[in-house]
Amino acid sequence: MFKKTLIAAALTTVAFSASAYEIGVNDEIAVEVYGVAAISAVSLNVGDNNQELRYPKTDADDKVTQTHTESTGYELENESRIGFRAGKNMTDSIHVFMQVESGYVGNFKNGGAGASGKLGVRDTFIGLGGDWGKVRFGRVLTPMYELIDWPYSNPGLGIVFDWGGSVKGYNDRHSDQVRYDSPTWGGFNFAASTGRGDSTSSDSYFYGLNAKYTFSTVTLMAGMESNQDFKGYEDMDVLTYLVGFEAGLPGGFSVAGAFKQADSSNSFVNANWKEQAGDASQGSYSLIAQYWNGPLGLKAGYAATLDSELNGQTQNDADTVVSFQVMGAVNGFVPYVRVAGRTLESVYVDADTDIVVRVGLEYGF
Amino acid sequence: MLKKIILLSSVLILSACATNPEGISSEQFATSAKLTKGYNFTQVTGEKIRPINLTEKNGLLVMSAEATLGLMIGEAQTSTLALNLKFLENYQKYYFARINDVNQKITQRKETVRQCDDQCSITQYMLINIKTDDLLAAREQGLVFSINKTDNNTDFIFKIPSNYIDGLLKRYEIEHTVPNTPINTLVSTSVEESKATEMTQYWFNKLDSEEQIAFSTWAIKSSKKELTFIDGSKNLEKLHYWYQEATKVEQKNLRTWAVGNLK
Structure with a gap:
């Protein structure tokens, strides 16, 4: 059955390839298959550091199974995925479109072959669009997280600026969401969304916003997200905001920077992704410089969290990451080599710097 | 499979x-x-x-x-x-x-x-x-x-x-x-020019055999050097008018067509 489905999908693509998915032209709904081929080899602890974990690993019976890190050598991360898109005009001014995208098909952390590669893991939605903007229903990035993810967590800064830190403050790719993206008016546009944080918890909701204003080669960005009963934890209310910029400079250079702040009331989700009592807050920032000379690019990034505050007390848990990347853009292919140094006080006791090396290739088709 | x-x-x-x-x-x-x-x-x-x-x-x-x-x-x-x-x-x-x-x-x-x-x-x-x-x-x-x-x-x-x-x-x-x-002459075809071709063919078909031969001969010779038009019937005059309205490309096509459609 699976093979039949594949062939049917392929035939559909071939049949529509000449005029695939043209708005207002076809009477039929055109479907296209797309995806990303992405493979990288990564070693997360080249220096073979043996660091003490702040939160020792435990098994299902809360029995401690690991207190220190150890180098496990390199691994191949296959972040390839596949998806389907379709669209059709409902009226002259309303276009209906949909997307279904799989998760990464690779074998991550011994999760099993293809364990995360199910359809619907990544952006999967039904949307309406027109000159008035577009609204999507389903699983998409929250507006503020979209900015955190890009440009402020690349190259390799996500361990600190994205999912890192001691006070977790926002959703990322999230289901049960309604998101509106405006058109651009004189360089300004915005996105707003709302949805259920954890739909099994009656009071768990979130509201998010981002806004971007472009003049010349400069884009100013801002975002916020408010969560009630964050991730379903009762009375855990979190407000996070972000301000940032990106600027293109002459000669192929560009720079970007952002600051964000998360404030959690009553309780918070800590660095170990567990609920912890108390009012907590933490700021973080990211700075990136980039240079492209034809198809060759160089990128450097630095991100850090500030020491968090817990019930008014400053904690000693600031993380930093510095990263350098050499990359190319060759007919849609992006090969890259990255070296990063991570010092993660929120994860290790008296943290040392781990050297991370990643070599990869990706291609969107 | x-x-x-x-x-x-x-x-x-x-x-x-x-x-x-x-x-x-x-x-x-x-x-x-x-x-x-x-x-x-x-x-x-x-x-x-x-x-x-x-x-x-x-x-x-x-x-x-x-x-x-x-x-x-x-x-x-x-x-x-x-x-x-x-x-x-x-x-x-x-x-x-x-x-x-x-x-x-x-x-x-x-x-x-x-x-x-x-x-x-x-x-x-x-x-x-x-x-x-x-x-x-x-x-x-x-x-x-x-x-x-x-x-x-x-x-x-x-x-x-x-x-x-x-x-x-x-x-x-x-x-x-x-x-x-050449393409630049082909793409300049217009509705009026098509009408010229149509009318030329119409009036050519109205002529008798003798005048058709006379027109065809004149048309072929006049494509190489300018010649005075031949005297003849009212239909021949109308044919001449519409032939002159046609473009050079159309005239070339019409000459070929005329030779192949003599009575």
Whole structure:
């Protein structure tokens, strides 16, 4: 059955390839298959550091199974995925479109072959669009997280600026969401969304916003997200905001920077992704410089969290990451080599710097 | 079953690839082009190519660009360029194109796609109108155009190479009924000129055999040097009037036609 489905999908693509998915032209709904081929080899602890974990690993019976890190050598991360898109005009001014995208098909952390590669893991939605903007229903990035993810967590800064830190403050790719993206008016546009944080918890909701204003080669960005009963934890209310910029400079250079702040009331989700009592807050920032000379690019990034505050007390848990990347853009292919140094006080006791090396290739088709 | 999958996969891969136009002859592009004849137009659609990227160093990065030109010859004389432009995400959208200093708003062919892995990219699917006359003028040098945020900016710059444009025009010419006729005279066909042909044929058929021969002889000789028109009937005068209304190309066709339609 699976093979039949594949062939049917392929035939559909071939049949529509000449005029695939043209708005207002076809009477039929055109479907296209797309995806990303992405493979990288990564070693997360080249220096073979043996660091003490702040939160020792435990098994299902809360029995401690690991207190220190150890180098496990390199691994191949296959972040390839596949998806389907379709669209059709409902009226002259309303276009209906949909997307279904799989998760990464690779074998991550011994999760099993293809364990995360199910359809619907990544952006999967039904949307309406027109000159008035577009609204999507389903699983998409929250507006503020979209900015955190890009440009402020690349190259390799996500361990600190994205999912890192001691006070977790926002959703990322999230289901049960309604998101509106405006058109651009004189360089300004915005996105707003709302949805259920954890739909099994009656009071768990979130509201998010981002806004971007472009003049010349400069884009100013801002975002916020408010969560009630964050991730379903009762009375855990979190407000996070972000301000940032990106600027293109002459000669192929560009720079970007952002600051964000998360404030959690009553309780918070800590660095170990567990609920912890108390009012907590933490700021973080990211700075990136980039240079492209034809198809060759160089990128450097630095991100850090500030020491968090817990019930008014400053904690000693600031993380930093510095990263350098050499990359190319060759007919849609992006090969890259990255070296990063991570010092993660929120994860290790008296943290040392781990050297991370990643070599990869990706291609969107 | 495996063979089917491999075959289908290869079709998909082939259909997805854009050709690098460098080193491809115009004859090869003519061969791969598809020609469609409509009621009052002929369309020649070239294969998907990678346009030449002339974008200056301004912080913009083209990750890939694919272009398909649809050459339109006929009453409308408006060709179209379908451009799939994938660039590094910079939170800006590009809705304007400029060709020969003339700005136009780009038509969005389908929803813009944002795709992220290690790098985030935006793919805009654009439809750009190009005057067919601009393509005729670009046959030898290629056609440069820009894709811009506003009609005051110049952001991405591309060139459709001359060998590609030449190939599509060659395909049109080889398919056309009149041999050795340059494209720039063929595309100037108009409704009035067609009427001239029609009326010439009408009045020619009204003549008797003797006058048909006399007209045909005069028409052939006068194509080489100017001759006084022959005396004859009122019908012959009307025939002369409409023959003079026809273009040179039509007159050439009419001479051939007349010889083949003598009574």
